[in-house]
Amino acid sequence: MKIHEYQAKDVFAEFGIPVTAGRVAFTPEEAETVAKELGKPVVIKAQVHIGGRGKAGGVKLAANPAEAKEKASQILGMNIKGFPVQKVLVAEQVDIRDEYYCGITVDRDERMLVLILSAAGGIDIEQVAAETPEKISKVHIDPLVGLWPNQIRRAIFESGVDVLKMAEISDIIGKLYNAFLAKDCSLLEINPLVVTKDGRVLALDAKMVTDDNGLFRNKELLKFREIGADLDEIEAFAQENHVTYVHMPPEMRGPVGIAGNGAGLVMTTLDVVARAGLKPNDFCDIGGGGNVEHTVKCIETVLKDPAVKGFFLNVFGGITRCDVVAQALLDVQDVFPKGFPVVVRLTGTNEDKAKEILEGSRYTFVPTMKEGAEKIVELINGLEASA
Amino acid sequence: MSILIDSNSRVVVQGITGGEGSFHTQKMIEYGTNVVAGVTPKKGGQMFENKVPIFNTVQDAVEATGADTSIIFVPPAFAPDAVVEAVDASVDVICCITEGVPVNDMIKVFSYVTTTDSILVGPNCPGMISVEECKLGIMPGHIFKKGPVGVISRSGTLTYEIVDQLTRAGIGQSTCIGIGGDPIIGSSFVDLLAEFEEDPATEAVVLVGEIGGSDEEQAAEFIKDMMSKPVVAFVSGRTAPKGKRMGHAGAIVSGNTGTAESKVAAFEAAGIKVPVTIEDLVAETGRAIGMK
Numbered sequence: 001m002k003i004h005e006y007q008a009k010d011v012f013a014e015f016g017i018p019v020t021a022g023r024v025a026f027t028p029e030e031a032e033t034v035a036k037e038l039g040k041p042v043v044i045k046a047q048v049h050i051g052g053r054g055k056a057g058g059v060k061l062a063a064n065p066a067e068a069k070e071k072a073s074q075i076l077g078m079n080i081k082g083f084p085v086q087k088v089l090v091a092e093q094v095d096i097r098d099e100y101y102c103g104i105t106v107d108r109d110e111r112m113l114v115l116i117l118s119a120a121g122g123i124d125i126e127q128v129a130a131e132t133p134e135k136i137s138k139v140h141i142d143p144l145v146g147l148w149p150n151q152i153r154r155a156i157f158e159s160g161v162d163v164l165k166m167a168e169i170s171d172i173i174g175k176l177y178n179a180f181l182a183k184d185c186s187l188l189e190i191n192p193l194v195v196t197k198d199g200r201v202l203a204l205d206a207k208m209v210t211d212d213n214g215l216f217r218n219k220e221l222l223k224f225r226e227i228g229a230d231l232d233e234i235e236a237f238a239q240e241n242h243v244t245y246v247h248m249p250p251e252m253r254g255p256v257g258i259a260g261n262g263a264g265l266v267m268t269t270l271d272v273v274a275r276a277g278l279k280p281n282d283f284c285d286i287g288g289g290g291n292v293e294h295t296v297k298c299i300e301t302v303l304k305d306p307a308v309k310g311f312f313l314n315v316f317g318g319i320t321r322c323d324v325v326a327q328a329l330l331d332v333q334d335v336f337p338k339g340f341p342v343v344v345r346l347t348g349t350n351e352d353k354a355k356e357i358l359e360g361s362r363y364t365f366v367p368t369m370k371e372g373a374e375k376i377v378e379l380i381n382g383l384e385a386s387a
Numbered sequence: 388m389s390i391l392i393d394s395n396s397r398v399v400v401q402g403i404t405g406g407e408g409s410f411h412t413q414k415m416i417e418y419g420t421n422v423v424a425g426v427t428p429k430k431g432g433q434m435f436e437n438k439v440p441i442f443n444t445v446q447d448a449v450e451a452t453g454a455d456t457s458i459i460f461v462p463p464a465f466a467p468d469a470v471v472e473a474v475d476a477s478v479d480v481i482c483c484i485t486e487g488v489p490v491n492d493m494i495k496v497f498s499y500v501t502t503t504d505s506i507l508v509g510p511n512c513p514g515m516i517s518v519e520e521c522k523l524g525i526m527p528g529h530i531f532k533k534g535p536v537g538v539i540s541r542s543g544t545l546t547y548e549i550v551d552q553l554t555r556a557g558i559g560q561s562t563c564i565g566i567g568g569d570p571i572i573g574s575s576f577v578d579l580l581a582e583f584e585e586d587p588a589t590e591a592v593v594l595v596g597e598i599g600g601s602d603e604e605q606a607a608e609f610i611k612d613m614m615s616k617p618v619v620a621f622v623s624g625r626t627a628p629k630g631k632r633m634g635h636a637g638a639i640v641s642g643n644t645g646t647a648e649s650k651v652a653a654f655e656a657a658g659i660k661v662p663v664t665i666e667d668l669v670a671e672t673g674r675a676i677g678m679k
Contacts, residue, residue: 143495214489263634264542268623
């Protein structure tokens, strides 16, 4: 789950990591009020779950409350890469002397957490890593002993950040690690971590991504959950209904609605359909052991995009029972528009029962995934030819 | 012969009285797996289906029955603890089926497991099967057929699809292992390819990868340098978009890493065939074992 900057800064404050003063505003008037309270020049920052806000014009400076109101009204309602801006963070401006990058994330290859520190802050760390890897210091953290002060010191010496600020920066990194573990993060990042001209060390920005699997022991994070905040309308519908669904991005999206069971099989179904000649519209995993109602919800989700001109269901039943899927298909027969092609491949557990249930139905049955992909492409192309 | 498990494996089921645990214990016993014990705290002394004794702890189960292999069907909040319990009881092979285990727990558990002689497979995996000897998992047993091909995969249902087609083409399997779809898993492709290389019953290996991480790239290096047996690879997610998590927590293309292209390129650079379709994968595997 992605957490907004203003929310992540609340978490920072909870762990004693110094942040700039400020708070969230939902209207230009509120932004003006916050600027008045702060009593100094402010920065207005769009709060959206996507990177590159600054470049998109989502971050602006304001010298006084009146200007804060004006700049906030420009940012609120903006659309940044498909994400509407509904709130802004209004925070004090600071005079920056140095900008650093500081982050903790999961290193899959090493199967450990890694602390990343760099004197090159304020910009895209992936770009720094690719172009000038020597500017980045990495420390892998053994989970059985944790992160120790000497390891943090090494990162500070190696990275080229100001050693005169070692005490403050070490302290912040220690607290960042504590917060990372306590909140079950998969990424916790300060970019930039700044040293101000008056000598303060502050987190100017905060990026936090949590592991949803850890939410059971961090229920307080649920208040940050915004259904659909980083999803489109159909994906949000899917999430509300506990359907595993990914809408393909608009430029990759085609007319073939797809559902199947198991992530690997559904991904392969997309690949096979694309290879047969038409683009898939979505990825929808009906999961293992799904009941009739859930399967119906999955199908409804896929059909929500009017660009879907045909549907291919590919099920290899292991835990998933074919008769359950078949019952769902029987129940939704009327959901499919007249003449709308539906290709079904049902193999595996209780395959024979499924065949009995669906005997005489309007669906087109195929024995294999490949034939299914070819059939749905043929039927959709046929529709267009006859239209 | 087979790897990790065989007809001599003595299996303890952790979470045997739960919904998933009891259902799949039945299926494993039907397949012929030697299930010798179950564990459910506070139900020690009872019997599962009049067949399998239940113990309070894995340690008790191991001491009483000589169990050396464990399968875990406990909810995600308790699964890391269950793995550690099995490790502490010196179980040789531990298979964790549970989906949704927190990544930071797995980092810790993984690190602990590597200090011991136990082998962990999973979590979030379908398990493994040494055909006609032992099924330690949730896969449909009837699609497998004994033969010379080892299968190792990050995905469950895709494995079933591939195994089914291999079987229909007359190509049997030695051991099939699902390693799991999470970002942090116990045994990797590399760990288990080494086992297949040593297994006299395995003549060739089918490796089924997907987008996300760089396990496939590491496997390609290993195969090039360390394996004498032919490996045929498959990569799913060629049409997956960047930044979207495709069902599995581990299946996500982040930045420019973990793409299907980089995995296919790594395999091809190592001289490994990567057929685009399962039909071609099956044909290529047939050639690898000298089928006409």
